[in-house]
Amino acid sequence: xxxxxxxxxxxxxxxxDWWVDLERGDMSRARREEFVDWLRESPTHVAELLRVxxxxxxxxxxxxxxxxxxxxxxxxxxxxxxxxxxxIESGARQRTTRIIRTALSxxxxxxxxxxxxxxxPGEEARLLQTGxxxxxxxxxxxxxxIQLAPETRLHVELGxxxxxxRLSGGAALFRVAKDAHRPxxxxxxxxxxxxxxxxxxxxxxxxxxxxxxxxGRVSVxxxxxxxxxxxxxxxxxxxxxxxxxxTETLLSANEQLTVLPSGxxxxxxxxxxxxxxxxxxxxxxxxxxxxxxxxxxxxxxxxIQIDVTDAEIAQRSVSGTFDxxxxxxxxxxxxxxxxxxxTRTADNIVVKKAxxxx
Amino acid sequence: MSSTTNQLxxxxxxxxxxxxxxxxxxxxRGIPVADLDDVAQEVFLRLMRYSxxxxxxxxxxxxxKIASNVSSEWIVRGRHRYAPEPEWLSELPAEDHPEENIARxxxxxxxHAAIQRLPAxxxxxxxxxxxxxxDQVQIAKYLQVSERIVKRDLxxxxxxxxxxxxxxxxxxxxxxxx
Numbered sequence: 001x002x003x004x005x006x007x008x009x010x011x012x013x014x015x016x017d018w019w020v021d022l023e024r025g026d027m028s029r030a031r032r033e034e035f036v037d038w039l040r041e042s043p044t045h046v047a048e049l050l051r052v053x054x055x056x057x058x059x060x061x062x063x064x065x066x067x068x069x070x071x072x073x074x075x076x077x078x079x080x081x082x083x084x085x086x087x088i089e090s091g092a093r094q095r096t097t098r099i100i101r102t103a104l105s106x107x108x109x110x111x112x113x114x115x116x117x118x119x120x121p122g123e124e125a126r127l128l129q130t131g132x133x134x135x136x137x138x139x140x141x142x143x144x145x146i147q148l149a150p151e152t153r154l155h156v157e158l159g160x161x162x163x164x165x166r167l168s169g170g171a172a173l174f175r176v177a178k179d180a181h182r183p184x185x186x187x188x189x190x191x192x193x194x195x196x197x198x199x200x201x202x203x204x205x206x207x208x209x210x211x212x213x214x215x216g217r218v219s220v221x222x223x224x225x226x227x228x229x230x231x232x233x234x235x236x237x238x239x240x241x242x243x244x245x246x247t248e249t250l251l252s253a254n255e256q257l258t259v260l261p262s263g264x265x266x267x268x269x270x271x272x273x274x275x276x277x278x279x280x281x282x283x284x285x286x287x288x289x290x291x292x293x294x295x296x297x298x299x300x301x302x303x304i305q306i307d308v309t310d311a312e313i314a315q316r317s318v319s320g321t322f323d324x325x326x327x328x329x330x331x332x333x334x335x336x337x338x339x340x341x342x343t344r345t346a347d348n349i350v351v352k353k354a355x356x357x358x
Numbered sequence: 359m360s361s362t363t364n365q366l367x368x369x370x371x372x373x374x375x376x377x378x379x380x381x382x383x384x385x386x387r388g389i390p391v392a393d394l395d396d397v398a399q400e401v402f403l404r405l406m407r408y409s410x411x412x413x414x415x416x417x418x419x420x421x422x423k424i425a426s427n428v429s430s431e432w433i434v435r436g437r438h439r440y441a442p443e444p445e446w447l448s449e450l451p452a453e454d455h456p457e458e459n460i461a462r463x464x465x466x467x468x469x470h471a472a473i474q475r476l477p478a479x480x481x482x483x484x485x486x487x488x489x490x491x492x493d494q495v496q497i498a499k500y501l502q503v504s505e506r507i508v509k510r511d512l513x514x515x516x517x518x519x520x521x522x523x524x525x526x527x528x529x530x531x532x533x534x535x536x
Contacts, residue, residue, distance in 0.1 A: 009517075009521075012517045012520055012521065013513065013514075013517045015517075015520075016512075016513040016514070016515075016516035016517035016520070017513045019513070019516055020494075020509050020512045020513045020516065021509075022418050023493075023494070023512075024493075024494055024509075029414065032414045032415075032417055033410070033414050035417050036410055036413045036414050036417050037410075039402075039405060039413075039417070039421065040402070040405055040406065040410075042402070043395070043398050043399045043401075043402035044398075046398040046399075046401050046402045046405070046421075047394060047395050047397075047398030047399075048520075049421070050382075050394060050397070050398055050401070050425060051394065051520050052516050052517075052520055053379065053382065053383065053422075054383065055516055055519045055520050055523065056516070057383035058465070058469060058523070059469070059484060059488050059519075060488060062466060062469050062470075062473075062488065063466065064466055064469075064470050065485055065488070065489040067470065068470070068473055068474065068481060068485055
């Protein structure tokens with residue numbers, strides 16, 4: 001190993017040390033001065049720092065963590081959502097989920113730590129699913145209630161330390177019985193909503209998952225933190241509080257937020273939770289929503305499907321509250337504002353624009 | 359410094375260097391490793407144009423802003439220097455580039471192998487960091503070790519991976535996504 005190699009190794013480890021400091025984000029002025037001086041000492045320093053940045057970038061995009069065992073170093077099992085590699089690789093907005101079942105050996109020394117939705121030995125997850133036009137209310141052993149909208153799929157697992165629900169699709173309203181020893185957590189794609197004693201709804205839609213609180217408080221935390229994860233390092237309490245705000249949002253009654261498919265949490269907004277959650281009572285409320293989108297919702301609640309072929313009708317925006325189980329009433333409502341021709345078959349209500357009267 | 363001022367500083371800092379860093383790491387194909395030193399040379403020269411006190415305010419922001427500017431200029435120039443890419447190829451989304459997908463898989467395999475070779479605690483630390491999104495403070499608490507140990511292990515890991523990994527392959531992994 002010649003002198004050059006030794007110097008290179010030293011530069012690399014210096015660059016790595018700087019990088020780790022940069023990530024923490026709490027560099028004093030003096031330290032930053034040292035850093036600037038180090039950078040300006042040689043282009044090799046700059047080059048090494050950029051290379052370390054690239055390593056960081058690669059680790060951020062690395063997806064095979066499930067195959068990395070960590071042995072005795074990690075003392076507990078983390079309950080978190082399994083990543084869905086299909087979504088990332090294909091780039092499409094599919095929400096495929098994996099439910100990983102692993103038995104933990106008592107000897108933690110050999111345990112592979114699987115980050116995923118864990119079923120501990122002896123416990124079973126219960127699958128609840130509703131079809132089109134079906135809604136279902138279920139009472140859980142702990143006294144909580146879940147109201148499932150049509151076309152909803154969820155798993156229930158009440159464990160010793162946590163009451164966990166995994167919502168794969170559709171919508172559900174949760175009335176959570178108080179149990180301070182076991183938080184009630186609803187996991188969905190991109191985030192989780194945690195409550196102690198409360199009532200809130202989670203609605204998985206194409207453009208994001210909407211969490212609405214009607215009573216009590218719910219904390220929404222992203223499961224896949226925004227890509228700036230490396231930067232939110234902090235040493236002081238003030239900055240770590242700020243970092244927590246960027247990753248976790250507390251919702252109170254009549255507040256709502258949307259978790260985007262990217263995993264980003266939108267800012268919470270004030271809503272009339274009764275209106276927003278009226279679907280749980282069989283009413284659908286829309287505000288300036290396109291007819292096509294309204295129809296999509298109706299079609300979940302009814303075996304008879306509304307079919308709108310005309311772009312002009314489909315794009316019209318409507319507001320109002322409707323009986324979810326009465327598609328005809330909605331069609332009549334549309335007909336009140338624009339001339340339509342309605343054809344009914346056994347399964348469909350086909351709505352077309354009517355020719356103007358001569 | 360008051361805690362409010364401290365919070366504001368962190369906000370600014372956060373927003374100021376994350377986008378330039380993202381921009382530097384993103385973009386199609388990245389810089390071939392042979393050129394990285396040339397890019398660094400140019401970045402170095404541009405850094406000199408600023409006063410020390412300017413840079414000290416937000417060194418990372420300046421560094422990565424300059425680095426991403428230089429690398430995008432480089433890539434544009436590179437199009438003329440290397441065999442030109444057919445237009446339609448650059449318009450395809452990343453997923454449709456078969457040679458990129460193969461390279462990306464290779465890169466992931468390489469990183470996987472390198473991570474497997476790390477000592478157990480080092481592995482645990484980067485897994486907690488990159489999979490769970492924990493920061494150094496949280497990792498230290500979770501593993502019940504000091505923050506200094508976490509810092510040192512992280513730095514060692516970065517240095518080691520930089521040595522062991524093929525930078526060109528790494529480029530395939532960091533670039534061309536989303």
